[in-house]
Amino acid sequence: MSYTGLTGKVVVPGQPEYEQARQEYNIAINKYPCAIVYCFNSCDIANAILWSRKQGVKLRIRSGRHNYEGYSTGNRKLVIDTTLMNDIKVNTDDDTVEIQAGVRLGYLYERLYQCGYTFPGGTCPSVGISGLVLGGGIGLSTRYLGLTADSLLEAEMVDAEGNQLTVNDCCNPGLFWALRGAGGGNFGVVTRYKFRLKNVDKITLIQLRWDNDKSARLEFLRVWQKWLLNLDRRISAFGGIYKLGAWMNSFFYGCPEEARQILGPLLEIPGITLENIEYVDFIDAVKTIGEIYPEREAFKATGRFVHRHFSQSELVKFIDIIDKAPANNANSSIRVYSLGGAVRNVEVNETAFFDRQANYIIAITSSWERKKEASLHKKWVAAGFDYIYTVTLGSYINFPYNNLPNYEQAYYGAHVRRLQRIKKEYDPYNVFSFPQSIL
Ligand SMILES: Cc1cc2nc3c(=O)[nH]c(=O)nc-3n(C[C@H](O)[C@H](O)[C@H](O)COP(=O)(O)OP(=O)(O)OC[C@H]3O[C@@H](n4cnc5c(N)ncnc54)[C@H](O)[C@@H]3O)c2cc1C
Incomplete structure (x- = not known):
């Protein structure tokens, strides 16, 4: 294959950098592009697009490499990478x-x-x-x-x-x-x-954990959904349950005393093992939470929007799922991500993001260390997803899932037709495509 016409830094199979260059954040994604072009500017990007069209080689666009399903890479594809454009x-x-x-x-x-x-x-x-x-x-x-x-x-x-x-x-x-x-x-x-x-200056960083307390899991999910309903918009939270407990991390744009009051119902959940409610520089809060993430990992995950209250029996079903998790720690978990507040200040039709009225996102995720464990974790996520799918409406495109039925409808709801028209207007020959792209 001739790479003439590609500009920027081009990495192809056989070069020493290729192994690293083809790797996504999710190690479970293992694809072999025909070339990766690291672009320095828009001109390199235009050249890459025109090269791929001329050669009949499909392209993928890549920036941070974090797509769950690896839609920013692919076998025999040209990967257009923007990493070097970081001003x-x-x-x-x-x-x-x-x-x-x-x-x-x-x-x-x-x-x-x-x-x-x-x-x-x-x-x-x-x-x-x-x-x-x-x-x-x-x-x-x-x-x-x-x-x-x-x-x-x-x-x-x-x-x-x-x-x-x-x-x-x-x-x-x-x-x-x-x-x-x-x-x-x-x-x-x-x-x-x-x-x-x-x-911004200082904010309140909140970290709550209920470790080794299985009964806290149901209570956490029950309190969480009620707590979110009329919640002060200055607070946002990510939490979850795993086989042996529950946790929640949160930022509050206010002082710790006020945070404690707002957190009241959560702090009353018995069995709390960590309660950190601290007034810190915004950047320190960001770094504390950021340190939780590994450099890379092998995982399967996806997330759906929750628009309504779950009944006690539905909540118990989530506990049944987590009880069957392959990992005892939070590597296998059901997670919740708060929405509401300012998200609802923007009208649904103002942007393509459809599920603005959702209360939160519920996700299921599992990561593993050894390759031979992969199928166990993937099967657990698939089974959990099958249930979550029945009690939720719509999927978050940034937590994509390969096996999602009717994916355009799931990601974009009533916006699908408008998106398809815009796609035809700006990309009539479907140059920009991936397994769940807009058609
Ligand atoms: C560990 C982890 C933590 C996460 N935490 C959060 C979180 O807190 N909040 C949240 O909302 N999401 C979160 N996500 C999901 C994340 O937002 C998505 O995976 C996101 O798409 C990653 O963007 P990226 O540029 O890193 O990935 P990439 O894999 O490079 O790209 C993601 C998608 O965007 C396309 N794309 C990339 N660059 C461009 C470009 N320049 N122009 C057009 N299209 C482009 C790709 O083709 C691909 O379809 C997390 C994901 C992981 C793995």
Whole structure:
């Protein structure tokens, strides 16, 4: 195969860097692209798109490599990688930031905090800004500041013809709507984002654990769903249950005394083994939670939106599932991610992110160390998903699942038709495709 026409740093099979270059965050994804092109600028990206079309080689777009199912890579594909485009320009005059597509969250949080800003991103420092914002983006500031996509003011994108487009409320407004919730891999390669920012100083970091207390699991799920209903929007939380207990991590944009009051019903759950409610610099809170994540892992996971209260028998069913988990620790878990608050301030039709009215996301995840354990973990996730699917509505595109039935409807609900029209307008020859792309 001739690679003439590709510009940037090109890595192909046989080169020493290839093994590392083909690897995703999820080690269970094991694909062999025909080439990986690390682009320095939009021109390299345009050349890569045109090369792939001319050669008849399908392409994939990659930034932080965290897609659960590996949709940013593929066998015999050209991977267009934005990692080397990682500039951040903070504009303190108008409280905005311009971020290139290859930036990862840990670096972004650091840079912004140096200038006194928070950011409504996710919790894992190595997740890329691109996949995160293009799928919506949730984290421990979501109920206060909205989805990551809700702070987006503008993007730049290279389309299927290699043209560079400015995308905002005035230029290409339909595409701007689509990028905020359905943009990952579907319409073109986004190269730059502009976000509005909000100042921050200290926040309250909350970490609660109920270890070795099986009865806390049901109680946690029961209290959680009620607690979220009229919850102060300054607090956001991620929690979960595992075989032997439960946990919750949370940020509160206020002081610890007030946090304690808000947390009341959770603090009353018997068997609490850790109760950390601490007033810290925003960046220290971000780092404490970020340290939980490994550098890489092999896992299977997916997540669905919860719009209603679960009955006692439905909650007990979740406990039955977790009792059958392959791992005793939180490597096998059912997780919950708060929504509501500022997410509901934006009308459902304002962006492509459909499930804005959901109360929270429920996810099932399992990770393993040894390859021979993989099928056990995958089977457990599949069985758990089969039940979760029956009691939930809609899936979060950033927690994708290969076996999801009717995936367009599940990810985008009533927005599917509009997204399909925008897809035809910007990518009529379906240059940007992957196993669950918009058709
Ligand atoms: C450990 C871990 C923690 C996570 N934590 C959170 C969290 O707290 N909150 C949350 O909301 N999500 C979270 N996620 C999910 C995460 O948001 C998604 O996996 C996201 O898509 C990752 O983006 P990426 O750029 O790192 O991944 P990639 O695999 O590089 O890309 C993800 C998708 O976006 C497309 N894409 C990438 N770059 C571009 C681009 N420049 N232009 C157009 N399309 C592009 C890819 O083709 C792919 O379809 C987590 C995932 C993991 C593995």
